[in-house]
Structure formats: structure tokens, C-alpha cells
Amino acid sequence: MxxxxxxxxxxxxxxxxxxxxxxxxxxxPPVCAGCDKHVAEPGSLCGTCWSKVRFIEKPYCPVLGIPFSHDLGAEIHSAEAIADPPPFTRARSVAVYDGVIRDMVYRLKYNDRTDLSRWMAGWMARAGRELIDDCDVIIPVPLHAHRFWMRRFNQSAELARYLAGTSKKSFEPEALQRIRRTRQQVGLGLNDRLANVRGAFKASSSQEIKVRGRNVLLIDDVYTTGATVKAATRALKRAGAKNVDVLTFGRVLGDELSV
CATH class of the missing domain: 1.20.5 (Single alpha-helices involved in coiled-coils or other helix-helix interfaces)
Known part of the structure; x- marks a missing residue:
């Protein structure tokens, strides 16, 4: 009974x-994450918005994840990766940062659409499956305390939280700190971006044990020039990280840096 x-x-x-x-x-009723039209499932896109997304799929550079127009072989690196090898091992992104993808990131960051982070993280999980499988710990790119207070949340941490939860990986949002208040990267050129974030990150001394000797997956919303994730990677490496991979939602391609 x-x-x-x-x-x-x-x-x-x-x-x-x-x-x-x-x-x-x-x-x-659920609406399109890109334009607010009614859709069948929460977190999905309408047909029009879906058709505008430029997903980044193979063939691409095995290091930087930059898409190639032709398949030149699994070990062929992009000119950028050869000329300026990054401190991280691999970088992957869901889609090119324009149109709908740019709108989704903007809504998440500035319109308090934190509900989008769940669906965006799901796309990131598919784009970075190999990176997630290989990592021991997932760490978001941190905000400075002042910016966190102004925005009230860290969009990269929200994405990382969902990724860690669905993959059953360790989520350590306090392992990396932004110790210097920096200007927003929006509108800065490459050299200014590099200078802006140089020395801006440090692994928390009380949290180093969670980084030392481990494979780290670093999460951010957008990869533009790579200045931010490179600076963060160097800080993690100084703390003893064995390996660092990078996973972002959007990826800027070409010379457009006004994001």
C-alpha cells in the first residue's frame, strides 16, 4: 500500500x-531569442533568425577555431595562430558575432535577459564538446568588482554555471579575479585592448589549489581579438594550470573591432 x-x-x-x-x-508564450516573435519552444529562434546565424563548424583552425573556406587538413593552422601563438591550447565559439548572435549577447548583458544564458550555454556545449570533455574545471572570465556591482551579474559566469551543471564539471567562479579596473574593450584597437587587460587578472591565492595541475576551460561571451582570454589564461598558467582551453558564444571575424 x-x-x-x-x-x-x-x-x-x-x-x-x-x-x-x-x-x-x-x-x-515563448518568443524568439533574437526578435521576440512567438516560437514553439523557449530559447529557440524563429526560422528567419535561425537562417541568419553563421555557425562556426569544421573545417577550422585547430588552435584558434577560425573557420576555413576549404578543408586543408586537420593539422593546418591559421596564419594568426602561426604568427602569434596564443597561451591557451584551443579556442572554440558557437557562431560569428553579428546580427542575431550580437543581439542575444546584448540582451543577456544589458537587458537583464539572464534567461537566455541557459539556451546559449546549450549551444556552447555542442560547439565545445571536446573541450568540455577534456577539462577538470570550468572558470568564467571575471568582472571587476565595480562593474559587477553596476551590472549585478557576470554574463560569463552565468554561461559557465549552466555548462558546469549540465556537464557535471567543477564550477569555480572565484578561482580567477580581476584585480585591476579596466576600460571597456568596446571600440578599442588591438594594441589598446592588449594594454588595457595586461596584468588585470590574478588567480586567487586561496583558490590556487583548484587550478594547479588541472585542465581549465575558460568561458567568455565573445572572442574579439583574444586580448582578454589571453591575459586571463596567463594568470591561470602562473597559478599552475596544466592546460587552458577557451569557449565563447560569439566570435568576431575580420577587422571589425567595434564590439
Missing amino acids: KTIGKNIRTSLGGLARSAARELFGVLF
Whole structure:
């Protein structure tokens, strides 16, 4: 009888949750993450927005993840990776940072659309599956305390939190600190970006044990010139990280740095 009662309670609980989801869907129907048109599933894009996304898929540079127009072989590196090898091992991104992808990042960062982080992280999980499988710990690029206070949340930490939760990896948002207040990178050229974040990061002395000898996956929302993730990687390496990979949602390609 106890088993029957338990099964009944479980079934009723499931029905109640299902009814609650249906009611929520009626009151707050899901909308496109790019343009707010009604869609069938939360966190999805309408057909028009989906067609505009330029997903980054193979073939691409095995180091920087820059897409190639032709498959030149798995070990062929991009000119950028050869001329200026990064301190991290691999970088991967979901899609080119323009149009819909830019709008999604903007909504997450500046319009308090933290609900988007769950769906964006899901896309990142698919784009960076190999990196996630190989890592021991997931760490977001941190905000300076002042900017965190102004924004109230760290978008990179929200993405990292969902990635760690779904992959069952260790999530360590306090392992890396931004110790120097920097200007926003938006609108800065390459040299200014590099100078802006030089020495801006440090692994927390009390948290170094969570980094030392481990494979780290560093999470950020957008890869522009790589200045930020390179500076953060160097700080993690100084703390003893064995390896650092980078995973972002958007990736700027070409000479456009006004993001």
C-alpha cells in the first residue's frame, strides 16, 4: 500500500508540474531569442533568425577555431595562430558575432535577459564538446568588482554555471579575479585592448589549489581579438594550470573591432 501511495503522489506531482508548465506557456508564450516573435519552444529562434546565424563548424583552425573556406587538413593552422601563438591550447565559439548572435549577447548583458544564458550555454556545449570533455574545471572570465556591482551579474559566469551543471564539471567562479579596473574593450584597437587587460587578472591565492595541475576551460561571451582570454589564461598558467582551453558564444571575424 505504501508503494501504491508513493506512486500516486509521484504521478499527481508530475501532473501538477505539467499543468503548471502549460499554464505558464499560455500566460507567457515563448518568443524568439533574437526578435521576440512567438516560437514553439523557449530559447529557440524563429526560422528567419535561425537562417541568419553563421555557425562556426569544421573545417577550422585547430588552435584558434577560425573557420576555413576549404578543408586543408586537420593539422593546418591559421596564419594568426602561426604568427602569434596564443597561451591557451584551443579556442572554440558557437557562431560569428553579428546580427542575431550580437543581439542575444546584448540582451543577456544589458537587458537583464539572464534567461537566455541557459539556451546559449546549450549551444556552447555542442560547439565545445571536446573541450568540455577534456577539462577538470570550468572558470568564467571575471568582472571587476565595480562593474559587477553596476551590472549585478557576470554574463560569463552565468554561461559557465549552466555548462558546469549540465556537464557535471567543477564550477569555480572565484578561482580567477580581476584585480585591476579596466576600460571597456568596446571600440578599442588591438594594441589598446592588449594594454588595457595586461596584468588585470590574478588567480586567487586561496583558490590556487583548484587550478594547479588541472585542465581549465575558460568561458567568455565573445572572442574579439583574444586580448582578454589571453591575459586571463596567463594568470591561470602562473597559478599552475596544466592546460587552458577557451569557449565563447560569439566570435568576431575580420577587422571589425567595434564590439
